[in-house]
Amino acid sequence: MNQIQRIAPISDADAARLVSDTALADLAGQITMTPAGPATAKRAPRARRRRWWLAGIPAAAAAAALIAAVVVAHTGGPGGAGSTGGTVQLRPDAHALAFTRVGRYIDVIVRDPLADEASYNAEFKAHGLDITLSLVPASPSLVGTVVEISTSGPDENSITTITAKGRCWTGGGGSECPVGLRVPVGFRGQASLVFGRAARPGEQYESTTSASAPGEVMHGLNYVGKRVSTVLAMLARRHVTVPTYRDDGRALTPRQVPGTWYVYDAVPWAPQQVLLFVGPVPSHAYGAARPAPSPSPSG
Amino acid sequence: MLRVSKGATLRYPQPGGPDERRHRFEELYAANCGPILGYVLRRTDNPDDAADVIAETFLTAWRRLDAVPPGDEARLWLYGVARRVLANYRRGERRRAVLADRLRAELSAGYRPAQYTGELAEFAAAFRSLAEADREVLALVGWEGLDRGQAAAALGCSRNALRIRLHRARRRLADACARHQVTSPSEPVSVTNGESA
Numbered sequence: 001m002n003q004i005q006r007i008a009p010i011s012d013a014d015a016a017r018l019v020s021d022t023a024l025a026d027l028a029g030q031i032t033m034t035p036a037g038p039a040t041a042k043r044a045p046r047a048r049r050r051r052w053w054l055a056g057i058p059a060a061a062a063a064a065a066l067i068a069a070v071v072v073a074h075t076g077g078p079g080g081a082g083s084t085g086g087t088v089q090l091r092p093d094a095h096a097l098a099f100t101r102v103g104r105y106i107d108v109i110v111r112d113p114l115a116d117e118a119s120y121n122a123e124f125k126a127h128g129l130d131i132t133l134s135l136v137p138a139s140p141s142l143v144g145t146v147v148e149i150s151t152s153g154p155d156e157n158s159i160t161t162i163t164a165k166g167r168c169w170t171g172g173g174g175s176e177c178p179v180g181l182r183v184p185v186g187f188r189g190q191a192s193l194v195f196g197r198a199a200r201p202g203e204q205y206e207s208t209t210s211a212s213a214p215g216e217v218m219h220g221l222n223y224v225g226k227r228v229s230t231v232l233a234m235l236a237r238r239h240v241t242v243p244t245y246r247d248d249g250r251a252l253t254p255r256q257v258p259g260t261w262y263v264y265d266a267v268p269w270a271p272q273q274v275l276l277f278v279g280p281v282p283s284h285a286y287g288a289a290r291p292a293p294s295p296s297p298s299g
Numbered sequence: 300m301l302r303v304s305k306g307a308t309l310r311y312p313q314p315g316g317p318d319e320r321r322h323r324f325e326e327l328y329a330a331n332c333g334p335i336l337g338y339v340l341r342r343t344d345n346p347d348d349a350a351d352v353i354a355e356t357f358l359t360a361w362r363r364l365d366a367v368p369p370g371d372e373a374r375l376w377l378y379g380v381a382r383r384v385l386a387n388y389r390r391g392e393r394r395r396a397v398l399a400d401r402l403r404a405e406l407s408a409g410y411r412p413a414q415y416t417g418e419l420a421e422f423a424a425a426f427r428s429l430a431e432a433d434r435e436v437l438a439l440v441g442w443e444g445l446d447r448g449q450a451a452a453a454l455g456c457s458r459n460a461l462r463i464r465l466h467r468a469r470r471r472l473a474d475a476c477a478r479h480q481v482t483s484p485s486e487p488v489s490v491t492n493g494e495s496a
Contacts, residue, residue, distance in 0.1 A: 003419075003422055004426065004437055004438070004440075004441030004442070005441050005442065006419060006422075007413075007415060007419060007422060007423045007426060008341055008438075008441070008442040009340065009341045009344075009412065009413040010337060010340050010341055010413065011337060012333050012334050012336070012337035012338075013333070013337075014337075015333065015336040015337040015340045015341075016332075016333040016336060016337070018336075018340075018405065018406060018409040018410055019336065019402060019405045019406060019409070020405060022401070023401045023402045023404075023405045024328075024332055024402070026401045026402070027353075027354055027357065027398060027399065027401065027402050028324075028325065028328045028332075028357070030398035031324070031328075031354070031357055031358050031361045031398065032321050032324060032325075032361060034358065034361065034362075034398075204392075209398075246359075246387075248359055248363060248366065248379075248380050248383065249355065249356065249359055249379075249380040249381070249382075249383035249384040249387070250383045251383070251386075251387050251390075264362035264363070265358070265362055277358075277359070277362055279362075279363055279366070281365070281366075
């Protein structure tokens with residue numbers, strides 16, 4: 001088995017060195033915050049933290065600091081639970097990007113979130129910028145947020161974000177959204193940016209958050225620990241369907257899941273579709289045996 | 300609101316006293332996040348997917364904490380969940396969960412797929428040419444260092460079935476090595492049945 005050992009791509013120890021204690025603790029903290037049921041709406045820090053780390057990526061990388069950005073348009077806001085992917089206004093005749101010279105900077109706003117990558121890249125190039133931009137389908141509360149960024153080159157610290165309040169609703173509380181980026185005139189670095197855009201009907205999301213975050217289709221539903229049949233009835237009233245389930249990571253089709261099973265969690269899958277995490281037993285944390293929450297002494 | 304500083308252990312404001320469930324998850328997570336991170340990174344070259352698979356694996360453990368066996372078997376159970384989640388991703392699933400953002404950023408920044416040269420590269424190519432199920436059983440033994448009983452538990456099969464799967468996988472690896480014109484790993488294998496089907 002020696003030779004197989006020799007092609008192990010990475011050891012556990014080396015894998016552990018790739019990530020900071022902070023990132024690991026962050027994940028554990030976010031996971032243990034998930035059983036929230038009705039308290040889900042209070043998960044506001046997510047969006048903020050997300051942007052915060054975006055600013056910190058480069059530190060981990062080797063340098064840089066950076067960006068965030070764009071997409072002017074928007075989800076239906078907190079009341080958008082019933083919205084589908086059609087909330088983005090297309091402007092087929094307009095340029096995909098808007099460039100405005102502001103002193104020593106150029107402000108770039110995405111005007112057409114469904115333009116193809118070549119259009120964006122061509123427009124950046126026409127302005128002498130080595131910046132690539134792509135958009136991936138995201139669930140409503142993440143539309144307009146940054147999914148991924150990477151930068152390099154001599155001016156990598158010099159791109160900043162333009163944010164605006166109330167332009168979108170991110171992950172449960174953040175209303176100050178990145179709507180554009182500010183690039184210094186003569187920027188010589190490279191940057192590649194991926195933003196969340198609204199999905200087309202039937203198109204699977206590539207970036208999601210909790211299905212009960214404000215703006216998502218299950219916002220306000222108390223479904224955790226309920227039976228599958230009960231949750232399906234709730235969803236039917238919102239015209240939401242469940243194309244696929246997960247049982248301990250195992251993908252199951254709707255026919256394989258008894259209505260008597262229990263729902264543990266849900267994430268947006270595609271417009272008006274969610275994925276449910278289910279199992280045959282009520283989870284200890286949510287089931288009938290759960291002790292009633294007692295009021296905290298501090299209120 | 301959770302605050303964590305570098306190097307600190309997790310602390311939660313819990314006015315209601317110790318939360319056993321959370322505490323149990325923290326122990327499980329602390330003991331297994333390294334092995335699961337390694338397991339997943341050894342099976343995908345895509346650090347974005349890796350972050351999401353790791354997050355979903357531990358989310359599953361959090362949701363199904365009662366189903367997680369105690370002791371070292373917990374790791375084998377987590378390997379099983381991670382394997383299934385990875386399979387979903389290989390089938391084209393892409394779900395960038397916000398809660399994995401930070402992990403994703405660090406993995407993307409730091410992870411570089413392994414590169415092999417010479418005969419090892421050929422051997423790696425032969426290994427990669429195997430079916431997923433064959434690679435998994437060989438990898439559980441060769442990469443995770445599991446014995447047969449542990450590998451059987453991780454795969455949810457009997458020890459005997461594992462023995463047969465391992466033997467067949469090794470035979471197919473030897474065939475693949477021959478096709479790639481590399482020396483196959485010499486392996487003392489003793490299997491007396493299961494060769495016909």
